[in-house]
Amino acid sequence: MEAIDADNCTPAADKPVYSFFKRAVDIVLSLAASAVLLIPCLIISLAIFAEDRGPVIYAHSRVGKNGRVIKVYKFRSMRSDADNISKYLTPEQQQEFYKEYKLKNDPRVTRVGRILRKTSLDELPQIFLNVLILGNMSVVGPRPVVMDETMLYGGSRDALLSVKPGLTGFWAAYSDKDTSYEDGSRQRMELYYIKNRSALLDLKIIFKTVGTVFERCFMKEAD
Numbered sequence: 001m002e003a004i005d006a007d008n009c010t011p012a013a014d015k016p017v018y019s020f021f022k023r024a025v026d027i028v029l030s031l032a033a034s035a036v037l038l039i040p041c042l043i044i045s046l047a048i049f050a051e052d053r054g055p056v057i058y059a060h061s062r063v064g065k066n067g068r069v070i071k072v073y074k075f076r077s078m079r080s081d082a083d084n085i086s087k088y089l090t091p092e093q094q095q096e097f098y099k100e101y102k103l104k105n106d107p108r109v110t111r112v113g114r115i116l117r118k119t120s121l122d123e124l125p126q127i128f129l130n131v132l133i134l135g136n137m138s139v140v141g142p143r144p145v146v147m148d149e150t151m152l153y154g155g156s157r158d159a160l161l162s163v164k165p166g167l168t169g170f171w172a173a174y175s176d177k178d179t180s181y182e183d184g185s186r187q188r189m190e191l192y193y194i195k196n197r198s199a200l201l202d203l204k205i206i207f208k209t210v211g212t213v214f215e216r217c218f219m220k221e222a223d
Contacts, residue, residue, distance in 0.1 A: 033128075159194050170193035
């Protein structure tokens, strides 16, 4: 991966052919996935409701293309009152959460939710709702973030917001547990995609993501 200046990234120019290809891939893949995953999604919905009565789908606000606030949909993987952070998290956990916007061993996550997160199946509603119906996300792009996270991109914030967020992306597909906002590695990976995005890179990310999800769902159980 080439060095990317996290404070001064110039996004790749929009090309009509690539834009058409990208939207076509979004529609074809989301239609196919919606048909194939209908029954698994119903099973997941029943499992979520059986463990913790409450909404099956969780909508949270994120920043989309051009800074527009969008609703991103997921299968609910946390307790129905998880927004009451002080109820579940210690001061130390709250500090970690607000620094990286994620938390290891989050006590708010349900048993079903742990499985969904480990396999990335909690993201499935985005395929139908955000990518296909609303069109405010793409299959591939930087992962959607909250407003405060966009500030961590410094002078490259506008570059981050110049593209649609994605169901998966370069950071989501290729990062390891050591990537973080604190050392700038996450920003560099997301900006690498924005600067170098192309049909070929999108396909590489899609195949990498499919392989990773398959491994999480099946290979671990076989060990």
